[in-house]
Amino acid sequence: MELRQLDYFVAVAEEANFTRAAERLHVAQPWVSAQIRQLEREFGQPLFDRSGRTVSLTEVGAAVLPYARAALSAVEGARRTVDEFAGLVRGRVAIGTSSSLASLIDLPELLTGFHLRHPAVEITLTEDTTDGMIERVRAGRLDLAVLGLGRTTPPDISLHTIAADALVVAVAHDDPFARRTSLTLQDIAERPLICLREGTGMRTTMNEAFAAARIKPHIAFEASDVNLLIQLTAKGLGVAVLPEPMVRKNAEILRAVPLDQPRLTGRLVLAWRSQEPATPAARALISHMRRALDTRPDALC
Known part of the structure; x- marks a missing residue:
């Protein structure tokens, strides 16, 4: 045999x-x-x-x-x-991310760095929503995911927080809200709201906040690309809730107004399954990504 x-x-x-x-x-x-x-x-x-x-x-x-x-x-x-x-790392690793993070993390460069260190490891990349990636990690179909989360930590998942930022209301400079010093969920529920699509970390944070306040928002636009969301907001088609550094980065077209009652936070994290031991290749990938992403990115999505 x-x-x-x-x-x-x-x-x-x-x-x-x-x-x-x-x-x-x-x-x-x-x-x-x-x-x-x-x-x-x-x-x-x-x-x-x-x-x-x-x-x-x-x-x-x-x-x-x-x-x-x-x-x-x-x-x-x-x-x-x-x-x-023998000091060798072989095998396969699968990593997940979302298109909304593409402008925040240079994933091709990060994976190139990993490949140079571990050329015998085959790398696969999948795009999905935060919810989809969490399920894939939990099922063992992804070794690592880069995703956005709110306050809630999914069970059976280990996290490494890269950044945590306050969420603020983003409006065009000529929007009536631009003169306000703070806004509430009730305030923005009365305006067209521009959001990322369902299943993303920031959308889930917003949904949970509105549900807790028993407020039904008016979702006017959904986008999977955060750059499109920014452009729609800058054109005055509605208001958006974004990480404060992201609005600051686009200060020439957006104004940030603090969100009060409640104050919300978004996190950019690395996520991997905590229940089963990772393979040597997966451990090497997690270690590489943690080291490479220690420098805080400009924004969080």
């Missing part, structure tokens, strides 16, 4: 199809079929029922599957241990 045969067996079991398993393994389908038949001959029992449209495990195959997975996991663990002793 060879380790690759167990690898093929697990792939076919999970894909319920020899062709898809071969594509996943980057080998020819006849080779996968031949290796599974050889494994079945060694066991003396069929592992798959091939009579239907999809391939299904036999009773014996279902009983063998946990042991095959455990064997593959043990071998991978041994390889990781050897790599750590």
Whole structure:
């Protein structure tokens, strides 16, 4: 029995199809079929029922599957241990971010720096909302996410705060609110509100604040790009709630008015799963990002 045969067996079991398993393994389908038949001959029992449209495990195959997975996991663990002793980091890492953070963090440069230090690690990048990334991290589909959060910390998630800023009301310079010294949620609920889309950290913070105050805002515009949100606000199409440094950065077109009752804060964070130990590659990525982002960004989204 060879380790690759167990690898093929697990792939076919999970894909319920020899062709898809071969594509996943980057080998020819006849080779996968031949290796599974050889494994079945060694066991003396069929592992798959091939009579239907999809391939299904036999009773014996279902009983063998946990042991095959455990064997593959043990071998991978041994390889990781050897790599750590040798000072090598290999494997894959998956990182998530949102398009609304693109203007705040130079992620390509950060990932290039990581690649130069760990060229044997394959990197994948996914864009999603804050809610989507949290679920992906919790499910183990992302090793690390860069996201915006309010005060609430999601369960089972470890965080490293990069920045925390007060949220203020952003208005055009000729807006009537520009002459005010402070505003409340009730004030901005009476005006068209320009927001990031549902599922983003700042939108969730706003939703929770309005719900706690039992106020229903008038959402006039939703944007996934924070730069579009800024331009819509500067044109006088409504008011927005943004991190104070972001409004200060765009002071030539926006004015910041403090938000009172309640005062809100937004955070830019790194997030990773806290329940299970990270792989060496994931630990290296988290460490690299924490070091690289110690310098406070200009704004938070």
